[in-house]
Amino acid sequence: MSEGAVLVTGIVGRLGKTVCRLLHREGPVVGVDRRDFTDRPRDVVFHQIDIRRKKMRDIFRSANIRAVVHLGIMHDPRVSPSEHHAWNVVAFGKMLEYMEQYRVPKLVVLSSANVYGPQPENPQFLSENAPLLGSARFHEIRDLIEVDMLAQSFFWRNTACETVILRPVHILGSVRNAPSNYLRLEVIPTLMGFDPMVQVIHQDDVARAIQRAITPGIRGIFNLAGPAPVALSQLIRAAGRPSVSVPYTLAKAGLQAAFRWRLSSFPSPELDHIKYVCMVDDKRAREQLGFAPKHSVRDCALALDER
Numbered sequence: 001m002s003e004g005a006v007l008v009t010g011i012v013g014r015l016g017k018t019v020c021r022l023l024h025r026e027g028p029v030v031g032v033d034r035r036d037f038t039d040r041p042r043d044v045v046f047h048q049i050d051i052r053r054k055k056m057r058d059i060f061r062s063a064n065i066r067a068v069v070h071l072g073i074m075h076d077p078r079v080s081p082s083e084h085h086a087w088n089v090v091a092f093g094k095m096l097e098y099m100e101q102y103r104v105p106k107l108v109v110l111s112s113a114n115v116y117g118p119q120p121e122n123p124q125f126l127s128e129n130a131p132l133l134g135s136a137r138f139h140e141i142r143d144l145i146e147v148d149m150l151a152q153s154f155f156w157r158n159t160a161c162e163t164v165i166l167r168p169v170h171i172l173g174s175v176r177n178a179p180s181n182y183l184r185l186e187v188i189p190t191l192m193g194f195d196p197m198v199q200v201i202h203q204d205d206v207a208r209a210i211q212r213a214i215t216p217g218i219r220g221i222f223n224l225a226g227p228a229p230v231a232l233s234q235l236i237r238a239a240g241r242p243s244v245s246v247p248y249t250l251a252k253a254g255l256q257a258a259f260r261w262r263l264s265s266f267p268s269p270e271l272d273h274i275k276y277v278c279m280v281d282d283k284r285a286r287e288q289l290g291f292a293p294k295h296s297v298r299d300c301a302l303a304l305d306e307r
Helices: 015-025 055-062 080-099 141-159 180-181 203-213 232-239 246-262 266-276 283-289 298-307
Strands: 005-009 029-032 044-048 065-070 108-112 162-168 169-170 188-191 200-202 218-225 245-247
Touching: 005 015, 005 055, 005 180, 015 029, 044 246, 055 080, 065 080, 065 232, 080 141, 108 141, 108 203, 141 162, 162 203, 169 180, 169 203, 169 298, 180 232, 180 266, 180 298, 188 232, 188 246, 188 266, 200 203, 203 218, 218 283, 232 298, 245 246, 246 266
Parallel strands: 005 029, 005 065, 029 044, 065 108, 108 162, 162 218, 169 200, 188 245
Antiparallel strands: none
């Protein structure tokens, strides 16, 4: 077991708790979140703070941090762009300064394959070198791309720190993200004439990849994929929900109105994810990270109803 603690931001989210359960068995864990962590393991040190506060510097100063796992990215589409930017980009940039100042040797950032963007002209599989075009049609993802780019800049600037950027495909499980929430709908809408191939990954497999990424000697950008791709219609059948096919123009107008009146949490650009292909090549993760998923598409679908 390596000396020092692993600092996990966003630890109170469902994925954060899964990561915490894995890591605290191997060594000290320090968690940071503005939400309360009432059910945390007793040996986990927890700070209920906003990561933008100056107390973050005190945590880096007082704790012997051997690695930072950054999960604390805000995805709420209803939050103002300025708040998104301050939380996701400015705060992350400040945290990178603390890491450099206190010579933290490892950084793991959870990005997303969504940074590539679903596009009609996408190749079948995108490598880690593909351009990040996710904000071209979906402006709300701009902050996630900026965080990814900041981490890349840090990778090249601070070579003493082993930086790992993970870009998982759609994460399914008890997490409250857009893909899981979509597949939990009582009746799942699809777009008439479109049935794209999609990739999903179980949240437990993502946690295992994060655990693996902390291993000394590993650095770089890695696409994470789960089981073999399936058509969206197959995924919906695996989730056990009925579906209804809707024309794109009607779906877009209806979703815009529903989002405006707070009847839906999905902004209309999300429709591109059930219209166009955005699949990744995960060969690098399998060969260099030593990661292979354990869960099937059925496992991912069954995990949607877990608490």
